[in-house]
Amino acid sequence: MISKDDVTGVILAGGRGSRMGGADKGLQNFRGMPMAMFTLLRLAPQVGDMMINANRNLAAYESFGVPVWPDVLADYAGPLAGFLTGLEHCETGYLVTVPCDTPLFPQDLVQRLAEALVRDDADIAMAAAREADPGSESGAGSQVRAQPVFSLLKRELMESLVRFTQGGGRKIDAWTAEHRTVLVEFEDAAAFSNANTVAELHRLEQQR
Numbered sequence: 001m002i003s004k005d006d007v008t009g010v011i012l013a014g015g016r017g018s019r020m021g022g023a024d025k026g027l028q029n030f031r032g033m034p035m036a037m038f039t040l041l042r043l044a045p046q047v048g049d050m051m052i053n054a055n056r057n058l059a060a061y062e063s064f065g066v067p068v069w070p071d072v073l074a075d076y077a078g079p080l081a082g083f084l085t086g087l088e089h090c091e092t093g094y095l096v097t098v099p100c101d102t103p104l105f106p107q108d109l110v111q112r113l114a115e116a117l118v119r120d121d122a123d124i125a126m127a128a129a130r131e132a133d134p135g136s137e138s139g140a141g142s143q144v145r146a147q148p149v150f151s152l153l154k155r156e157l158m159e160s161l162v163r164f165t166q167g168g169g170r171k172i173d174a175w176t177a178e179h180r181t182v183l184v185e186f187e188d189a190a191a192f193s194n195a196n197t198v199a200e201l202h203r204l205e206q207q208r
């Protein structure tokens with residue numbers, strides 16, 4: 001069993017937000033507070049420690065009350081840079097990654113990932129959900145889609161990720177494929193809806 005006290009959460013808020021006109025997505029208002037703060041409050045009961053990974057407006061993120069770390073890789077290298085930053089500052093046995101733009105993520109995320117990691121003796125547990133095929137009303141043809149930015153990792157993977165990124169690797173699934181990874185399917189695919197545009201953000205605010 002993995003105790004929640006042995007899990008650190010990193011909120012990935014280091015993106016460019018280009019589909020939102022270059023906005024710092026984590027600071028956009030979601031139900032009355034910055035979206036990264038909403039995410040932080042949802043993650044807090046699931047983990048023992050937390051940090052935020054951001055590359056802009058660091059003082060605003062610092063006001064949330066947890067450590068803020070910019071990417072250790074230059075030039076917006078993508079979410080894997082956030083994984084690396086999280087691992088480098090993680091003081092517990094496990095790190096869980098959560099993006100700042102998916103505020104309604106499952107409240108049993110960490111527990112379910114942790115159970116699967118132990119059960120399958122894996123190094124990485126990655127969330128997934130079944131998405132309906134838009135062309136099919138019956139749901140037939142739906143497929144399970146991984147949600148790689150929601151991953152639970154052993155801290156000891158840091159050296160592997162340093163090597164992978166130093167070699168120019170940037171794709172999460174190309175790196176996780178090098179390790180024993182278990183996919184954990186969540187029933188509610190809508191919980192992984194993310195706000196990439198202003199319209200999606202407004203739609204998500206209405207979602208139950």
Ligand SMILES: Nc1nc2c(ncn2[C@@H]2O[C@H](COP(=O)(O)OP(=O)(O)OP(=O)(O)O)[C@@H](O)[C@H]2O)c(=O)[nH]1
Pocket residue numbers: 012013014015016017018019020025053054071075076077078079080081082083098099100101149196
């Ligand atoms: N640390 C870090 N996180 C990133 C980077 N790029 C994306 N992310 C994070 O990865 C998650 C998914 O990002 P996307 O929604 O695909 O990308 P984005 O950069 O936020 O937005 P777009 O520019 O519109 O693609 C979000 O939590 C982002 O904050 C990066 O260069 N560094």
Ligand SMILES: [Mg+2]
Pocket residue numbers: 101194195196
């Ligand atoms: Mg996104």
